[in-house]
Amino acid sequence: MAIQLLVNGSEHRVDADPETNLLSALRDRLDLTGAKYGCGDGQCGACTVLVDGRAVRSCITPLGYAEGKRITTIEGLERNGRLHPVQDAFLETGAMQCAYCTSGMILSAVALLEKNPNPSGADIVRGMEGNICRCGSYPRIAAAIRLAASRQKGTAR
Amino acid sequence: MEPERYELRENPQYDFPMDRRDFVRSLGGGLLIIGLVTGLQAQESGRGRRGDQRMPEEMSAWLHIGADGVITVYTGKAEVGQNTRTSLMQAVAEELRTPVASIRLVMADTDRVPFDMGTFGSLSTPVMAPQLHRVGAAARDTLIGMASKQWGIERGALDVANGEVIEKGGSHRIRFGELTRGQELVRTVAHDAPVTPASEWKICGTPVPKVNGREMVTGQHKYSSDMSAPGMLYGKVLRPTAFGAKLVSVDARAAQSMPGVTFVRDADFLAVAAQDPLKAEKAVEAIQAEWKADPQPSSRELFAYLKANIAETQTIHSTGSIPDGMRLGEAALRETYHVAYIAHTPLEPRAALAQWEGDKLTVYTGSQRPFGVRSELAQAFHIPEERVRVIVPDTGAGYGGKHTGEAAIEAARIAKAAGKPVKVVWTREEEFTWAYARPAGIIEIASAVRNDGLLTAWEFHNYNSGAAGIRGIYIVPNERIEFHETKSPLRQGSYRALASTANHFARESHINELAHAVKMDPVEFRMKNLQDARQRAVIAAAAEKFGWGKMKSGCGIAAGFEKNGYVCSAAEVAVDRSTGKVRVVRVVTAFDCGAVVNPDGLKHQVEGAVIMGIGGALFESLEFADGRILNPHLRTYRVPRFSDVPELETVLIDRKDVPSAGAGESPIVAIAPAFAEAIFSATGVRLRSMPLAPNGVKT
Numbered sequence: 001m002a003i004q005l006l007v008n009g010s011e012h013r014v015d016a017d018p019e020t021n022l023l024s025a026l027r028d029r030l031d032l033t034g035a036k037y038g039c040g041d042g043q044c045g046a047c048t049v050l051v052d053g054r055a056v057r058s059c060i061t062p063l064g065y066a067e068g069k070r071i072t073t074i075e076g077l078e079r080n081g082r083l084h085p086v087q088d089a090f091l092e093t094g095a096m097q098c099a100y101c102t103s104g105m106i107l108s109a110v111a112l113l114e115k116n117p118n119p120s121g122a123d124i125v126r127g128m129e130g131n132i133c134r135c136g137s138y139p140r141i142a143a144a145i146r147l148a149a150s151r152q153k154g155t156a157r
Numbered sequence: 158m159e160p161e162r163y164e165l166r167e168n169p170q171y172d173f174p175m176d177r178r179d180f181v182r183s184l185g186g187g188l189l190i191i192g193l194v195t196g197l198q199a200q201e202s203g204r205g206r207r208g209d210q211r212m213p214e215e216m217s218a219w220l221h222i223g224a225d226g227v228i229t230v231y232t233g234k235a236e237v238g239q240n241t242r243t244s245l246m247q248a249v250a251e252e253l254r255t256p257v258a259s260i261r262l263v264m265a266d267t268d269r270v271p272f273d274m275g276t277f278g279s280l281s282t283p284v285m286a287p288q289l290h291r292v293g294a295a296a297r298d299t300l301i302g303m304a305s306k307q308w309g310i311e312r313g314a315l316d317v318a319n320g321e322v323i324e325k326g327g328s329h330r331i332r333f334g335e336l337t338r339g340q341e342l343v344r345t346v347a348h349d350a351p352v353t354p355a356s357e358w359k360i361c362g363t364p365v366p367k368v369n370g371r372e373m374v375t376g377q378h379k380y381s382s383d384m385s386a387p388g389m390l391y392g393k394v395l396r397p398t399a400f401g402a403k404l405v406s407v408d409a410r411a412a413q414s415m416p417g418v419t420f421v422r423d424a425d426f427l428a429v430a431a432q433d434p435l436k437a438e439k440a441v442e443a444i445q446a447e448w449k450a451d452p453q454p455s456s457r458e459l460f461a462y463l464k465a466n467i468a469e470t471q472t473i474h475s476t477g478s479i480p481d482g483m484r485l486g487e488a489a490l491r492e493t494y495h496v497a498y499i500a501h502t503p504l505e506p507r508a509a510l511a512q513w514e515g516d517k518l519t520v521y522t523g524s525q526r527p528f529g530v531r532s533e534l535a536q537a538f539h540i541p542e543e544r545v546r547v548i549v550p551d552t553g554a555g556y557g558g559k560h561t562g563e564a565a566i567e568a569a570r571i572a573k574a575a576g577k578p579v580k581v582v583w584t585r586e587e588e589f590t591w592a593y594a595r596p597a598g599i600i601e602i603a604s605a606v607r608n609d610g611l612l613t614a615w616e617f618h619n620y621n622s623g624a625a626g627i628r629g630i631y632i633v634p635n636e637r638i639e640f641h642e643t644k645s646p647l648r649q650g651s652y653r654a655l656a657s658t659a660n661h662f663a664r665e666s667h668i669n670e671l672a673h674a675v676k677m678d679p680v681e682f683r684m685k686n687l688q689d690a691r692q693r694a695v696i697a698a699a700a701e702k703f704g705w706g707k708m709k710s711g712c713g714i715a716a717g718f719e720k721n722g723y724v725c726s727a728a729e730v731a732v733d734r735s736t737g738k739v740r741v742v743r744v745v746t747a748f749d750c751g752a753v754v755n756p757d758g759l760k761h762q763v764e765g766a767v768i769m770g771i772g773g774a775l776f777e778s779l780e781f782a783d784g785r786i787l788n789p790h791l792r793t794y795r796v797p798r799f800s801d802v803p804e805l806e807t808v809l810i811d812r813k814d815v816p817s818a819g820a821g822e823s824p825i826v827a828i829a830p831a832f833a834e835a836i837f838s839a840t841g842v843r844l845r846s847m848p849l850a851p852n853g854v855k856t
């Protein structure tokens with residue numbers, strides 16, 4: 001079955017079994033390997049991408065659901081060579097060890113800040129609870145999100 | 158080799174180094190620094206010195222400066238999230254007085270880097286960093302020598318800075334690349350080459366950001382599981398229905414008839430390759446296989462099984478007489494502690510991409526032991542190691558759980574059958590089931606203490622969980638420590654801090670219990686029985702930062718020593734009266750691991766160890782029955798998440814006068830006993846099994 005995917009602003013035609021999940025289509029067909037496999041059943045958030053601005057677990061997202069929607073992966077967050085403020089904040093706070101969780105964390109954080117530009121500590125925990133960092137970088141990741149939030153506030157209006 | 162490294166069975170037997178002249182030529186000339194693989198690096202491999210004749214062949218290339226001035230450094234260590242790439246680059250940058258960014262570090266590529274036994278035991282910092290300091294210093298010395306000759310200026314008047322040799326206070330300066338251009342220079346690094354003392358460090362000891370951080374935040378870094386090759390197929394293995402099951406019969410006709418599917422059978426190994434992962438999954442599902450397994454113990458009867466299946470007993474330490482010590486004491490205590498099997502659960506599961514060119518095999522895989530995996534592959538395929546190349550891209554963590562090459566062997570076997578490159582990525586369920594676990598164990602302690610708090614007897618028996626960290630830090634005149642190796646129902650192996658976590662849990666819990674028995678404060682009680690000044694200093698530092706003694710309930714403390722690092726953890730917990738749910742409110746860690754190389758990286762490692770420790774301490778446990786894991790998913794095997802993270806404070810004691818020790822492991826050891834004490838202080842319930850409260854505390 002041929003499916004049209006709009007990924008990071010460009011159209012891709014993917015010929016795949018309709019049972020294929022979005023994660024596999026991105027990684028194995030389009031070589032966009034920034035989204036990671038961590039569990040395959042929606043528990044870890046490593047595979048997080050944005051679909052129409054919302055964070056979804058691509059490992060349990062059927063390809064059909066994503067058809068025609070705007071998909072953003074970690075590779076598409078950079079704009080004209082400039083990192084997204086959340087990417088910058090992750091770098092500045094050193095919010096990673098092995099970094100395998102990082103793309104999922106960043107995209108979840110982008111979606112969180114989109115909905116709630118000024119999250120409290122509890123909002124961050126609630127919003128990020130579905131993302132596992134086995135290396136335990138949680139405190140830095142939370143710090144990165146707070147940093148990005150404070151910057152966005154600074155530039156708003 | 159430490160006894161609990163069960164997963165390490167075979168060591169590399171051969172090494173066929175390339176001629177170094179050819180090597181420097183193949184790099185386009187320049188300066189090459191070579192050196193011996195030092196004692197500690199080779200020691201466990203049985204590859205020590207083999208007499209002077211062989212010496213030149215044992216030389217390995219460590220550093221190269223090309224005509225373009227690019228500094229390339231080679232190390233067999235792998236980056237698995239412990240920030241080694243950055244901290245090792247700092248070591249070379251320090252000696253060459255050049256920015257970290259001007260260095261390229263080639264890691265864990267068996268065709269290009271010096272032999273290394275593996276990235277474990279927290280040895281990268283104490284062993285590899287000093288080696289790279291020596292290598293960098295040798296390069297600096299050579300470059301200064303070259304410039305001195307060229308200019309006719311004596312060496313003492315020259316120095317290096319920013320990729321140049323410069324004349325101190327003079328006008329001469331030349332870039333490294335210009336000096337080495339057109340040369341084919343090979344220099345040997347002396348084992349005792351003078352390096353920059355820690356007190357003069359300018360780059361080491363500073364918080365250098367992760368060197369490949371940008372690749373990480375943009376998703377550009379390729380982990381093993383992200384690799385691909387032209388024509389690559391996806392491999393999938395049909396797993397037996399139980400551990401140790403034997404294949405009785407197989408019917409693969411349905412799978413074989415699927416277009417584009419290759420079916421592989423080699424003895425009991427059954428697998429397929431297909432153009433996409435879904436097809437491979439469906440093909441594996443279509444295989445009809447019948448397996449036969451022997452009855453196996455379940456997690457419920459685990460501890461009885463371990464005690465009934467002792468294979469060997471080692472007396473680790475014995476002094477004085479236990480009966481005498483028990484008589485001298487005024488209070489005695491006898492307790493048993495249990496530790497469950499837990500899973501490392503690296504977020505990146507095992508993965509490998511294998512490719513054959515004729516009879517030469519190249520495998521990309523996430524492993525902490527590239528040379529060990531090379532050996533495994535050579536043995537599996539009966540080919541010499543020189544025909545196997547293992548490359549480890551920076552990996553999605555290991556925590557001691559990726560010492561073996563299962564995925565590498567599987568991918569290589571399938572690739573051989575398919576005649577194409579094959580990638581195998583384990584599912585989370587496979588990782589939980591077919592990787593190895595941190596050993597479970599039973600620890601029995603009998604002790605006696607005088608009313609003034611002095612320990613008089615200490616008898617300690619560990620069944621199965623390992624001998625690392627089994628010797629205590631306290632002074633006891635009558636002591637007996639034994640490790641009993643038993644059969645293990647699950648495949649088991651290294652873990653962050655190995656067995657030390659279990660031994661510390663039992664010992665430090667017991668020490669807290671003894672303090673209560675003689676009505677002493679746990680900190681005071683420890684100090685009474687401790688002499689080591691560094692150990693005392695971390696306890697004092699943690700107690701002070703924590704405000705020990707100021708709070709009445711919910712607080713616990715524990716200390717330890719592991720891998721030359723001294724640690725003390727103080728914790729505060731809150732226990733919900735109605736649900737029994739335990740929440741860790743605050744953890745203070747005081748840590749002394751010698752001279753601090755990268756304070757920011759070190760703090761991060763400590764925090765990571767503490768957070769990982771929360772899982773093993775409170776709720777992680779592998780459940781099993783009939784040769785199967787019963788909770789092989791993140792839904793049922795809970796790991797720490799954002800909401801589990803307490804307030805964390807780290808006190809680093811920077812000892813510039815003491816060599817740096819590794820730090821990724823030690824800070825985990827005192828977490829569980831500190832929690833057990835804090836829970837006791839909050840509820841009056843004494844918990845002696847890890848995990849302490851998978852379903853809350855019943856009060």
Ligand code: FES
Nearest residue numbers: 038039042045059
């Ligand atoms: S891989 Fe999708 S949530 Fe874990």
Ligand code: FES
Nearest residue numbers: 097099101133135
């Ligand atoms: S940094 Fe390793 S899983 Fe998050």
